[in-house]
Amino acid sequence: MIIFAPDFYGYMELICTASKARLMFNPISRKGLAGFVPTMGALHEGHLELVRRAARENDTVIVSIFVNPNQFNDKSDLDRYPRNLEADLALLEPAGCHYVFAPSVEEIYPEPDTRIFDFGGLDHVMEGKFRPGHFNGVAQVVSRLFDIVQPDKAYFGLKDFQQLAIISHMVRMLHLDVEIVPCPIVREASGLAMSSRNELLSADERVNAAKIYETLTRAMKLAGQVAVPQLIEWISGEINKNPFLDVEYIDIVDDKTLKPVSGWNHSGGIVACAAVWCGKVRLIDNVIIK
Ligand code: PAF
Numbered sequence: 001m002i003i004f005a006p007d008f009y010g011y012m013e014l015i016c017t018a019s020k021a022r023l024m025f026n027p028i029s030r031k032g033l034a035g036f037v038p039t040m041g042a043l044h045e046g047h048l049e050l051v052r053r054a055a056r057e058n059d060t061v062i063v064s065i066f067v068n069p070n071q072f073n074d075k076s077d078l079d080r081y082p083r084n085l086e087a088d089l090a091l092l093e094p095a096g097c098h099y100v101f102a103p104s105v106e107e108i109y110p111e112p113d114t115r116i117f118d119f120g121g122l123d124h125v126m127e128g129k130f131r132p133g134h135f136n137g138v139a140q141v142v143s144r145l146f147d148i149v150q151p152d153k154a155y156f157g158l159k160d161f162q163q164l165a166i167i168s169h170m171v172r173m174l175h176l177d178v179e180i181v182p183c184p185i186v187r188e189a190s191g192l193a194m195s196s197r198n199e200l201l202s203a204d205e206r207v208n209a210a211k212i213y214e215t216l217t218r219a220m221k222l223a224g225q226v227a228v229p230q231l232i233e234w235i236s237g238e239i240n241k242n243p244f245l246d247v248e249y250i251d252i253v254d255d256k257t258l259k260p261v262s263g264w265n266h267s268g269g270i271v272a273c274a275a276v277w278c279g280k281v282r283l284i285d286n287v288i289i290k
Helices: 018-024 045-057 075-080 085-095 134-149 161-173 196-200 203-222 228-240
Strands: 002-004 011-015 034-039 060-065 099-101 153-157 179-183 245-254 270-278 281-288
Touching: 011 018, 011 085, 018 099, 018 134, 034 045, 034 134, 045 060, 045 085, 045 153, 045 179, 060 085, 060 134, 085 099, 099 134, 134 161, 153 161, 161 179, 161 270, 196 281, 203 228, 203 245, 203 270, 203 281, 228 245, 228 270
Parallel strands: 011 099, 034 060, 034 153, 060 099, 153 179
Antiparallel strands: 002 011, 245 270, 270 281
């Protein structure tokens, strides 16, 4: 199916089968660099920034839209996940996307994927503690997508800080020939990190969810003045003061190993990560402390 659009890019093609995608994106026959943005759809400005950056840095831009069942440890979360292919397609073409790969579950998993990845402990902390199997499912789908699309570069947002660390680890571990490009978090005017899940928030919840980033930025200023455990306690307390919000975890970790840091004199980079429930919606965010 070809979607014609009257702008500079001329057209964008929708591909739904893995065999066609392999044919179209074959690195031997394609010209120039191919940039890839894997998504689960319900696109927002954060995704579009990844697509625009991919368009600046590559000759061909491919975006996948696939709600990956293997990374949902909670079936109701999978059922609730927002889906709107038509709206997504309308946003992608003007952002500079040339091909959309939107396969069915059967296309991606003709047989159940039983692979178990070893992430060297990166998955034992933060999200990994609360979402068992989540990162294994992410690695299953991303490795399959990389195998089908064979991109030169793949773009991921820093909002999913742990996901980025785990995918980079997987790429090194499997010797995949793809450059992982980390991209800054895109925020709503209120400071709330953009996420497909924000669509599930009520108007009131959305306003109050901004408190997460507001608190994290205040915490950045306190880092160095109070001890790490006290700062974690302070962040949790501040966020939980808001009746709409319920902290699941706050962790202050090394930006490479994701292990908790014990003091501000830590030799590596430090990042503060948060997972917070806002009603029935689980939100994550982070700030780089150093
Ligand atoms: O970040 C996401 O949207 C997903 O985890 C990804 C990388 C597209 C894999 O399904």
